[in-house]
Amino acid sequence: MPADWLGVALLGLQLCSGTLALEVSVGKAPVIYAKNGTNVLLPCTFNSCIGIEKANFSWSHNQTEIFKGVIKNKDSKPEPYAEYKSSLKHMLPPDLALSKDNREFNVSLLLLDADFEDSGPYTCLVKNPKEKDANHSGTFTLKVVVALEKVDNTLTLIILSVAGGAIGLLILIMLAKKLVLFLLKKTRKQKECLVSSSANENTENGLPVAKIAPKSAPKA
Ligand SMILES: *[C@@H]1O[C@H](CO)[C@@H](O)[C@H](O)[C@H]1NC(C)=O
Ligand SMILES: *[C@@H]1O[C@H](CO)[C@@H](O)[C@H](O)[C@H]1NC(C)=O
Ligand SMILES: *[C@@H]1O[C@H](CO)[C@@H](O)[C@H](O)[C@H]1NC(C)=O
Numbered sequence: 300m301p302a303d304w305l306g307v308a309l310l311g312l313q314l315c316s317g318t319l320a321l322e323v324s325v326g327k328a329p330v331i332y333a334k335n336g337t338n339v340l341l342p343c344t345f346n347s348c349i350g351i352e353k354a355n356f357s358w359s360h361n362q363t364e365i366f367k368g369v370i371k372n373k374d375s376k377p378e379p380y381a382e383y384k385s386s387l388k389h390m391l392p393p394d395l396a397l398s399k400d401n402r403e404f405n406v407s408l409l410l411l412d413a414d415f416e417d418s419g420p421y422t423c424l425v426k427n428p429k430e431k432d433a434n435h436s437g438t439f440t441l442k443v444v445v446a447l448e449k450v451d452n453t454l455t456l457i458i459l460s461v462a463g464g465a466i467g468l469l470i471l472i473m474l475a476k477k478l479v480l481f482l483l484k485k486t487r488k489q490k491e492c493l494v495s496s497s498a499n500e501n502t503e504n505g506l507p508v509a510k511i512a513p514k515s516a517p518k519a
């Protein structure tokens with residue numbers, strides 16, 4: 300019986316180890332680009348393996364708090380604090396889903412009608428009173444731009460030129476190979492001509508020499 304309890308305790312420890320209970324994630328991209336005038340999802344999720352109770356979260360832009368909310372318990376969606384309920388600039392996405400596994404909670408924020416001054420660092424901070432008020436945060440940078448196409452175009456251009464360069468190089472190599480083969484054939488033919496002509500010289504001019512040679516040899 301004590302061994303069973305030890306097993307359960309160890310399993311719990313293993314599930315929670317490594318991540319230190321509370322873990323906040325703002326996605327993999329360190330920079331998020333958005334077009335001015337559009338609504339932008341500022342991503343943030345957190346994980347807590349011992350569960351939550353009144354987990355408070357806050358969003359800051361340029362180190363200034365812009366939004367605060369709370370998840371009352373594992374079966375409730377995030378709610379804004381009263382003072383941010385009627386914000387015209389930020390709101391919780393209306394389609395936020397409930398946590399499926401009671402471990403990962405989505406506290407992403409919707410930035411409405413992005414303006415250029417909405418650029419800069421965003422920090423998502425989560426506090427979990429159930430974990431001795433442990434807090435954890437994640438930060439990314441938002442860049443509000445006039446058009447996203449320019450970034451995509453340069454990337455496409457780079458890819459195209461690299462691919463084009465590679466194909467060009469292949470064609471060049473193939474042409475060079477053909478040229479070398481052609482030249483080899485030509486020199487081989489020239490060599491054949493030289494061999495046959497020298498053979499002719501041997502038979503026509505060589506023989507007289509050979510005929511003369513024995514005559515002159517006795518003299519010397
Ligand atoms: C985005 O910014 C450009 C340049 O200031 C402006 O011309 C355009 O109207 C803006 N678009 C929106 C949707 O606000
Ligand atoms: C967390 O949110 C609750 C509900 O709004 C509030 O009463 C409490 O003071 C908040 N705690 C912290 C540490 O901000
Ligand atoms: C968080 O919720 C938003 C809005 O519903 C959704 O677009 C986003 O994919 C969610 N993020 C994760 C990691 O589930």
Ligand SMILES: *[C@@H]1O[C@H](CO)[C@@H](O)[C@H](O)[C@H]1NC(C)=O
Nearest residue numbers: 360361415416417418419420
């Ligand atoms: C926040 O900082 C960015 C640069 O990091 C700046 O472009 C932007 O205007 C600032 N916005 C506010 C509201 O201070």
Ligand SMILES: *[C@@H]1O[C@H](CO)[C@@H](O)[C@H](O)[C@H]1NC(C)=O
Nearest residue numbers: 424425426431432433434435
């Ligand atoms: C986060 O927790 C640390 C101690 O664990 C504390 O010093 C710090 O003030 C807390 N930050 C916030 C914003 O509550």
